[in-house]
Amino acid sequence: MGNPAATIPSFEELYAQIQALPEHLTGEIVQPGVLRTMSRPGRRHRRAAKLCQQSLGPFDLDAGGTGWWIEAEAEIRFPDGRLFVPDLAGFRVERVPELPEDNPLTILPDWCCEVLSPRTASDDFAIKLPFYARSGVSWVWIVDPTHRLVEVFETVAGRPTLAAIARDKDRIALPPFEGEISVGSWWLPGPEA
Template sequence: MGDPARKIPTFEELLAEIDRLPEYLSGEIIEPGVIRTMSRPDAPHRRAARECQWALRGASADVTGSGWWIEQEPAVRFGERLFNPDLAGWRVERCPDPPHGYPITLTPDWVCEVLSPSTARDDRKIKLPHYARSGVEWVWLIDPEIHLVEVFRAERQQLWLVTSAGEEETPRLPPFDLEINLVSFWIPRKPAEPPSP
C-alpha cells in the first residue's frame, strides 16, 4: 500500500506558520497549500515602493479626504491565497473607511508590485493573472532594475497592458489623475568605467 495522500494545510494553518516567521522574513500563500518566504527587499526595491507611495499622496484619502486608501505591504486574502503587494489601493467610494482586518478580505481596486530578481517570475506568472481573476481592476509592475513601470487593466478577468513609462518620464498613469515624476523611483545608475588602455 502506498502512503496516504498528503493533507494540504488549511489557509489558517499556513497563516499561523507565516506569523511565526522570523522578523527578517515575510511570507505569502502563492498557491493553496504553498508558502513563499522572502527576505526583506533590497535598496532599489524599497526606494521604488517608497517613492511610488509618496508620488500618490495627492490621491490619498489620508491627505485629501477623498480618493484612495493606499496601504503599504498589506496582507490581502484572495480565497485560499495570501498576497502582500508592495502597495494596494481601495477607492473611497467603495471602501468609505480604511480597509481593516488581518488579513484584509476586501479586494483592492489597484495593486503595485515592485519586482525583485527572486520574485519577478512568480509576480508575473502567478500573482498577475490571479489579481485579474479576483477583480483587481488595475495592476502596476515596477521594475527598478530596468527603470520601467507597466500599467495593466483587467477586463473579463484578463489583464491588458495599457501603458508603460520609465527613466525620466513624468506620465499620468491610470487610474490616478496625477503627474508622476519617475526619476525619484530609481537609484541612479553608475557611469560605465572607461576601458583600460
C-alpha cells in the same frame, strides 16, 4: 497498501506559520497550500516602493489626498486560500468608505503595485498578475527598478491587458490615478542596469 494522500495545509495553518516568521522574513501563500517565504527587499526595491507611494500622496486619504486608501505591504486574503502582500494596494474610497483594521484584509483592492525583485519577479508576472486580474483587481502596476520601467495593466474580461508604460524619467498619467506622475525619482542614481 498505498500511501495516504498528502493533506494540504489550511489557510489558517499557513497563516499561523507566517505570523511566527522572524522579523527579517515575510510570507505569502501564492499557491494554495504552499507557503513562500522571502527576505526583506534590497535598497533599489525599497526606494522605488517608497517613492511610488509618496507620488500617490495626492490620492491617498491617509496622506491628505482624496479618493483612495493606499496601503503598503498589506496582507490581503484572496480567493482560493491565497495570501498576497502587494508592495502597495489601493482601495477606492467610494467603494470602501472605511478601511477596516483587519489583518489580513478580506476586501480585495481596486489597484495593486508589485515592485520587482530578482527572487520574486517570476511569480509576480506568472502567478500574481493573472490572479489579480481573475480575482477582479481592476489595475496592476509592475514596477521594475532595475530597468526603470512601470507597466500598467488593466483587467479586461478577467485578463491583464497592458494599458500604459512609463520609462526612466517620464512624467505621465498612470491609470487609475488622474494627473501626471513623475517616475524619475523612483530609481537609484547611476546607469540603468
